[in-house]
Amino acid sequence: MLAAVFYHAGINVLNDYFDYLNGADNINSTGLTPFTGGSRMIQNKIMTPKETYFLGIAFLILGSIIGLYLAYERGFWLLLIGCIGLASGYFYTAPPLFLVSRGWGELLVGLNFGLLSVVGSYYVQTQDISITAVFASLPLSFLIAAILYINEFPDYDADKAVGKNHLVARLGKKNARWGFALLVAGAYAGIIFGVILNLLPVITLLAVIPAGLGIKAVNGLFKNYGQFKELVSSIKATILAHLTTGITLIVIFLFGKVY
Numbered sequence: 237m238l239a240a241v242f243y244h245a246g247i248n249v250l251n252d253y254f255d256y257l258n259g260a261d262n263i264n265s266t267g268l269t270p271f272t273g274g275s276r277m278i279q280n281k282i283m284t285p286k287e288t289y290f291l292g293i294a295f296l297i298l299g300s301i302i303g304l305y306l307a308y309e310r311g312f313w314l315l316l317i318g319c320i321g322l323a324s325g326y327f328y329t330a331p332p333l334f335l336v337s338r339g340w341g342e343l344l345v346g347l348n349f350g351l352l353s354v355v356g357s358y359y360v361q362t363q364d365i366s367i368t369a370v371f372a373s374l375p376l377s378f379l380i381a382a383i384l385y386i387n388e389f390p391d392y393d394a395d396k397a398v399g400k401n402h403l404v405a406r407l408g409k410k411n412a413r414w415g416f417a418l419l420v421a422g423a424y425a426g427i428i429f430g431v432i433l434n435l436l437p438v439i440t441l442l443a444v445i446p447a448g449l450g451i452k453a454v455n456g457l458f459k460n461y462g463q464f465k466e467l468v469s470s471i472k473a474t475i476l477a478h479l480t481t482g483i484t485l486i487v488i489f490l491f492g493k494v495y
Contacts, residue, residue, distance in 0.1 A: 238298075238299075239300075239306065240353060242295045242296070242299030242302070243296065244349075245292075245295045246293070246295030246325075247325035247326065247328065248275075248292075249288060249295060250292035250293075250296075250325075250329070250330065251328060252275050252277060252292075253288045253289045255329055255400075256285055256288070257285075258399070260391070260394050260397075261279060263397060299322075300318070300322065303318040304318075310359065310363055311359070311363055317355070321348045324344045324347070325344075328344065334400075336400055337399055337400055339403055341403075342384055343381070345380055346380055346381035349377070350374070351370065353376075354370075354372060355373060367435055368430075368435050371426060371430035371435045372436065374422070374430070375443065375485065376423075376482055377423075378419050378423035379419070379420070379474070379478035379481060379482075380478060382416060383475055385404065386416055389404060389409055389464075390464045392404060403415055409461045409462060410461065413457055413461055416454060416457055417458075420447075420450035420474075427441065437492060440485065442484055443481050443488065445480075445484070446480040447477070449473045449474075449477035450477045456473065457470050
C-alpha cells in the first residue's frame, strides 16, 4: 500500500512539474476547479519548479525501495508490474515520450490504477495470478479512467493549445461525451460478465448499485460538457462512483472470506 501511495504521489507531483514545463497549467485560466488545472503549487509560488521535481523523484525512490523489497520477497512479476507503472507514470507527461499527447493516457491510468494495482496486490499475498482478480479490477480500471477522462473537459482548451492531445482533445468535447459513457458502462458490464462467466460471485452484483452515480455523471456531462462550473457535480459523481464501487467490492470479498 505504501509503495502504491508513494508512486501515486510522485507521479502526480511530476505531472504538475511537466505540465508547468509544457505550459498547460500556466495558461489554464478557465478550467480551474478543485479537480482540474493542476495543484497550482508552482503557479502560486508555494514551491519552485526544481523543488517540485525533486519532491516527485523522492516519492518515486521511496516507492521503488519498497517495490524492490517486495519483488525480492515475492517474485519477478512484481518487478515487471512496478517497472511498467514507473515508466508509464513518469513518461505520462515527461518528454520525450509524453504519452498522454499520443492518446495513451486514459489506457495507462486505467491499467496502472486498476488492473496492475489489484493483480499486483493479489500476487503479493498469494504469489499467484487469478482471473477473478483480473475481473475484480475491471470496474476500478474503467472508473479511474473515467475520472481522468471527465477531468479533461475543463482542461480542454489549455491542453489542446500545448499539444496535450488526449482522447478528449482528439475527439472534440461533443463527440468525446460518448467515450465517457462507454467507460462508465464498461465498469459495470465487467461485473455483470464476471458473474455470468462464474468468475465473480453472484453477490458481486451489489457493486452495480453505484452505477446510479455513473448515470448521473453521464447525464450531467452530456448537458454541461462546455460549462466548467456546472460540470463539477458530474466530476464529483464519477469520483463517488469509483469510491463506492471499490469499497463495495472490498466488503463483498472480505465477507466471502469470512463466511
